[in-house]
Every structure is written in C-alpha cells, then in structure tokens.
Amino acid sequence: MKSTQDEIVSPAEQLAAENKRTPVFHVRDVPVYGDVILAPMDGFSDWPFRSLCRALGSAMSYTEFVRAQHIVEAYEHMAMRLTYDEVERPMVYQIYGDDPEELLQAALRVQDRKPDIIDINMGCPARKVVHQGAGVGLMRSPLTVARIFRKLTAALPVPVTGKIRIGWQNCRSYKLIARIVEENGGSLIAIHGRTKEQGYSGEADWDVIAEIKAAVKIPVIGNGDVKTVADIERLKQHTGCDAVMIGRAAIGNPWIFSRLDREQVPDEMVYQMVRQHLERHLAFYGTRKGMVLFRKHALQYLKLQHFPRTVRTQMITRDNPEEFLVLLEQAFNDLKESRVEDAR
Numbered sequence: 001m002k003s004t005q006d007e008i009v010s011p012a013e014q015l016a017a018e019n020k021r022t023p024v025f026h027v028r029d030v031p032v033y034g035d036v037i038l039a040p041m042d043g044f045s046d047w048p049f050r051s052l053c054r055a056l057g058s059a060m061s062y063t064e065f066v067r068a069q070h071i072v073e074a075y076e077h078m079a080m081r082l083t084y085d086e087v088e089r090p091m092v093y094q095i096y097g098d099d100p101e102e103l104l105q106a107a108l109r110v111q112d113r114k115p116d117i118i119d120i121n122m123g124c125p126a127r128k129v130v131h132q133g134a135g136v137g138l139m140r141s142p143l144t145v146a147r148i149f150r151k152l153t154a155a156l157p158v159p160v161t162g163k164i165r166i167g168w169q170n171c172r173s174y175k176l177i178a179r180i181v182e183e184n185g186g187s188l189i190a191i192h193g194r195t196k197e198q199g200y201s202g203e204a205d206w207d208v209i210a211e212i213k214a215a216v217k218i219p220v221i222g223n224g225d226v227k228t229v230a231d232i233e234r235l236k237q238h239t240g241c242d243a244v245m246i247g248r249a250a251i252g253n254p255w256i257f258s259r260l261d262r263e264q265v266p267d268e269m270v271y272q273m274v275r276q277h278l279e280r281h282l283a284f285y286g287t288r289k290g291m292v293l294f295r296k297h298a299l300q301y302l303k304l305q306h307f308p309r310t311v312r313t314q315m316i317t318r319d320n321p322e323e324f325l326v327l328l329e330q331a332f333n334d335l336k337e338s339r340v341e342d343a344r
C-alpha cells in the first residue's frame, strides 16, 4: 500500500509551494494563498481535521467557536480548542459572546498563542448561544456589533473579521451588519447564506452573498450548500466572492480542498486518510476520547465509501483502535476483491 505521505504534502513543501504563489486575497496584511476554506464547525474542525484539510488545500484554518467568557475565566481549559500547527497559518481564532469588553479581554488573552486573525461569530443559531445575545443574536443588535468591532480593531495587533448569516426571518440585517463590520475596522466578512430560522436546512441564498460582495470593499467569503467541486466555481461566478467556505461537504471528503469530488478519490487514498485521521485523533485526544470523537468522521468516510450499514456499525462501535484498523483493512480488501470481480 502506498504511504499517506504520497497524498498529503509535508509542512515544508506546503509552505515552500505557497511562498512561490501570489496571494488570492489579503485579510488586512495577512496573505491568503487559496480560495477554498474549511468552515469552523463545533465538534469537527479541531486540530486533527483542520490540519489534514489545510494540507490538502484549505487556504486558512478557523478554530471551532470558543466562548469568550471561557477564555477569560478558564483559559487553561481552552487549550485544546486553541491548539494549531504553524503550517495551518493563517490561523483564525473564532470567539463568541455579546459583551464587547469581554470579547476584547478574550481576544487579548489569546494573543500569547499568536493567532493571525480574530473572528467574531455572528451566525450561530443554537438557542443557548442566541439567548446570551451572541451568535446570530448579534445580528439583531447593530450597535453592539459596531462597539465590538471598534473596540477590538483599535486594541488588537491582528485583523478582526466576522462570520454572519442572512440574519433573522424578520430581521435580514446582513447588509447593514456587513457595512458596520467594515466601517468599524473589520477586515473580512464570511457569510453563510441562510437565516437563523433555516438553521442548516433549506437552500442557501447565494444572491445575498453577491449583495454583500457588492456592498463592501473588504474580502468576502461565501458559504452554504457547496457540495461539489463544480459548486465552488458556481458560487464564485454567482457572487464574485473572494473565497468559498465549505463545511459539511468536507466531512468524509477533505479532498474537496484539492478540488476532487469524493467519487474521484481512489479507495487506497481513502484507506490511508482514515488511518492518518485516526492516528491524529489518538495523538491529540488520547485513545479513549480519540476513538469516541473519531466515530462521526469514520461514519462519514465509510458511508461515502458505500460500505454496508452492518460493516459501518461494526467498525464504529470499536473502542480499541487496533480492532478498528483490522476491520478497516478487511473492508478495503473485500472492496478491492469485489472491484476485481466486477471488472471481470
């Protein structure tokens, strides 16, 4: 079997290749060398997954969102969410909250870890976040957004950006909020083309992304419903956005950042990726937690590989990595044999 190193470039190669290219856009003074970016996803975009996606072509790295209050009050407990590799740069720490002073204290506190960018989450629709006035709750409160951006951009050495939604069904404030972010020193807007009420279902409205791109001069990242490589180009064409952010479609298919649809990825590459992703999980979280947290990734790799449900269930219920790997090898060997049979 081929080594994973054949598919994933080394950190040194990655940096050397980027240094030779022209940036696609800048976040204030931070160059970004690509136009496809892994979305921040709570429970998914941790160091193991982010670093693999970055090596496959995701142009920058966003952490899962981190509550500002937790950074201020329990910084040491936030260490895992804030861990990253040098090669992930530009590294974006995404924080959430509704209190400008607390957000500033959190952003100042994390400066010792040298992120390249601080991003404010203004899109999360979860009740417990919105109830605090944070996440998409901020899109009802333009004045608070202005205060947050004014305060943070004046005090921080790094650029400050925002990730928003359309707004609420009865308060589609996207254009106003995007302008406020820009007028108060913000350096980039990422926009997910859905309302709070839509959550993650229904169709994303790409016209809204185009409207924001036309309304501001800072770079705009478009997001929502990008499922295939063709969608990346379609969203760029439709909106003129500077880059495209991909969330759910990257789970089980990190190769989308190399502009490969899942059916184009050879079985061998999938096999090696599952192994490498698991290895990073175990190294990062330890065996027990690593195995448990890996299940949702494994499930999606295996589903997209069209393994039967019984095989998938048997694999993802393993607590022991060695047992999982034996089953994985067996499943891929069986697949190889069945492909040979089919070809006869």
Ligand SMILES: Cc1cc2nc3c(=O)[nH]c(=O)nc-3n(C[C@H](O)[C@H](O)[C@H](O)COP(=O)(O)O)c2cc1C
Binding pocket: 039, 040, 041, 042, 043, 044, 063, 064, 065, 094, 121, 123, 124, 163, 192, 200, 223, 224, 225, 226, 245, 246, 247, 248, 249
């Ligand atoms: C499980 C999950 C967790 C998410 N967590 C975050 C988060 O921490 N911060 C954030 O800005 N957006 C978060 N999002 C939203 C995504 O970044 C993205 O905007 C959304 O999934 C739409 O993109 P997609 O259609 O490509 O998935 C999350 C989405 C999902 C599905």
